[in-house]
Amino acid sequence: EAQVTQNPRYLITVTGKKLTVTCSQNMNHEYMSWYRQDPGLGLRQIYYSMNVEVTDKGDVPEGYKVSRKEKRNFPLILESPSPNQTSLYFCASRQGVEEKLFFGSGTQLSVL
């Protein structure tokens, strides 16, 4: 089954404790991206990757890091989480420029 797998679904942490949210897709998609969803703000892009070892900032990259060492994996790293990073995070992938985005199941992060 074609899917984007994202873990964990829920995460509660404290300020400053490094964390990683994993994302993996089995569709051989070149393009992967991370979004955060906040009430009234829609989906805002954090980082995206056009292929292995090619990443770039989205609209809200501050406080986040990503890596793309393999085509299927695109982890999101918060080196020193802060409460304003409390949000719902989605990983997504697609093949072409105007193709549909496949979203992961989401990660609800709370930073205390």
Added chain:
Amino acid sequence: GENVEQHPSTLSVQEGDSAVIKCTYSDSASNYFPWYKQELGKRPQLIIDIRSNVGEKKDQRIAVTLNKTAKHFSLHITETQPEDSAVYFCAASSNPWPGGYNKLIFGAGTRLAVHP
């Protein structure tokens, strides 16, 4: 920067009525306009999309119209059913730089409630 405005933010209709959600975009070069539906606690999923060489597209009870001159596009749902209740996001493609990779700019979302 480029942005997409979506209205209304909430919409309440009776079952069987029609629902219309409107979006405007700022990037005149945008040429791809998808709509995503997000049910409560679930991931967004594409329900319909339209490209700039087409003015209207239908898929059963769902239709999208595009007015490139005015830079707006709309989602129309006819004969609404309770299972249409969800948050709907519009989006528009945006090319940050010539030859760059198109990204999607999302609207803030519309929470649609269909009452039996």
